[in-house]
Amino acid sequence: MRWIRKLFGGEGERGREPEGGPRRVLSPEETEKIGTEEDLLVGYEAALERNTQAARAEGRGDVEAAIRLYELSVAEEFVGAHPYERLAALHESRRRYAEALRVTEAYVRLARSGRLPRGSQRSADRKLPEFEARAERYRRMLES
Template sequence: MGFLRRLFGGRGGEPPAEPSGKPLLDREELERIGTEDDLLRDYETASARNFRAMKAEESGEVEVAISLYERNVAEEFVEAHPYERLAVLYERHRRTGDALQVTERFIALAKSGRLPRGAQRSADRRLPDFEARAARYRASEPRQ
């Protein structure tokens, strides 16, 4: 938490500004740093977990990878990677309903307006792919 707060001007310092003079973070984003609502609060830990999941996938430890990705999704990791990989792994195991649920969680997070600015831009770029994936999953589910 201290690193991000120092980086973005917490504790009395003025937040850094873009060359235009516009603050990099708005007041609401600054107030969220380090709180329960800060989606970057445990970013380093979640990022390391994501890396371990990728290594587990590479070495064929799919259940380990699934477990690690599931934790990142449950903690609302700000990047698309664990949502995408978890959906792919679920799909491979014919768990289309679970794949749809994970895909919809990313869509909801991307549309929530809670993501930090850079993560939001990335999510906005990825959103059409996730929406198409969700539509494909819905179409493949058996009708009841």
């Protein structure tokens, strides 16, 4: 438990605060968003479970169920790239390029919005070039 307290700014080793005061993981701006409409992590655990169910549905071959579940995550602006990647791939495999483009552009907008929590933003920044290239590929497919 001590490592959790240290991580989130609680007591340091042996009941002392770290030098310079407690260490905070969230910035004051991020702390203010907690529980508000701007908090993209509200319902994170439920969305994570939904994405797990979608992956299981894919594994069973129930692609329609997987699509429905991933669509919910995209509609709720899930902070991770996985549902966007999988949903776009599923639409692409069914030659639904406009749908694949819609999902890919949704992630690009979210990644560029600056609204993501810090760790998710770093991940989105790494994934963004891949999603932009994928969106361009879908645009070319729709033109031909």
